[in-house]
Amino acid sequence: MNFFDIIWFIFIIFAFTPVLQQKYLENMRIRTIRSLEKKMGSRVITLIHRQETISFFGIPLSRYIDIDDSEQILRAIRLTEKDMPIDIILHTPGGLVLAAEQIAKALIRHPAPVRVFIPHYAMSGGTMLALAADEIYLDENAVLGPVDPQLGEYPAVSILQAVREKGIGNVDDRTLILADMSQKAINQVKSTIKRLLQDRMDSEKASFLAELFTSGKWTHDYPISYEEIKNLGISVRKDLPEEVYELMELYPQAGNRRPSVQFIPIPYKLPAKGNK
Template sequence: MDFLALFWLFIIISSIQPLIRKKMLDSARIKLLELIEKKRGSRVIALIHRQETLSMLGFPLMKYIDINDSEQILRAIKLTDKDVPIDIILHTPGGLVLATEQIANALKKHHAKVTVFIPHYAMSGGTMIALAADEIVMDENAVLGPLDPQIGTKPAASILSILNKKPIDKIDDETLILADVSQKAINQVKNVILRLIEGKINNAEEVAEKLSSGIWTHDYPITVDEAINLGLPVSTEMPNEVYQLMALYPQTAQRRPSVEYIPLPRTKGERTSEE
């Protein structure tokens, strides 16, 4: 076989390798989802966002909750009998308000128990989806995030604060318009939160105010302890299968990994190969 033939064989193998790897990952994910469904007697839906890379070009793509996600999840809920519990495995930085509200409202209306599993984080819109659940299962180090609206790249609460810091005649028209929109956005989000949590926790009004009013920065991590103190229905009984599923959604490959370790359990008193 000459060099040119070897070159084209290498190109062909390099081209189809990502497709083969993707098919293998997809198959492994489906098998694990089926295992969890059989074990828990539920419909399992995974909403997992990683930074992915285009197969051929290697460009990173940031993933977030979008309309396609809401369409798929609403379809999955429609295909689920009203008496069948729903389990959502959630890992997301947030996303579009419209898509997030559609998902949360659909989960809220489901007759059977809804459980959200958060192995690492569910920020912003992810937190809104979690609030729609009857139970939120978090890893002990996982976090939620505030739901304060963002107007463009600016926090709505910060825009509103300008009205209290400057005379009205010193504020330009555009800022006044943004402040009006900000107040409406905060009120809307607060009402959505109230609708999702009313009847599930006693201090619903207080929780809705804290999550929507901007007392924290938008990326503030709400820990398990803080979530419990807020009165949210949180537990830390995370099934091991959820972690196994997360491993089947690998982060973008890098030339040099940032974190390395031997992927085996390590117990106290265990002898190493050097001893």
């Protein structure tokens, strides 16, 4: 073997290693999903949005709920028997209202119980999906978020507030159009949230929660904690299956930068008194 053969051999190894690693991860994910399905007697669907890396250039790519996600989840629901429960593992910053509403409405139409497991966070459209579930499993340190609509870079409620404060006669036509769209978007999302909740609580409480989540009381990235969700009267549990956390480990963050958090990934116990 000459020098150039060695170079080619090394190149082939480096070229195929990421492919093999990805295949290994996919197999481990399927194995963990099947383990959870057997344990829960359900169909398990994951909606996990990590910051990923475009393979060749190593460019970080942020993920969010989009039409592709809704198409895949709707297909998974169609392939599920009507008497089989559905478990969804959610980890998402949110995304398109259209896609989130499609998924949420499909979930509430499923006759069998729907459970949502949130190990870290499910913001915006992710919260909408959580509210569509019959049971919400939320890690005690995980959070949900408001579902107030955003028009471009601005919250819809803030556009309306700006028009109210300046007066209709003191804003341009574009801002008035945005204000009209903002009001429609808020009404639409509020109506959707109320429909998602009204089968599990009285109409007055569903209306109150729909107003709360869409009214702009909080900033769009406000973390609504387990305690706050419970105090709002929404049924929530925190005993997530261990497989959910194991599955999250199989969706690693982009590896093109030095990690900022490191620890030895094994459980620690305090030593018995008297032992060193």
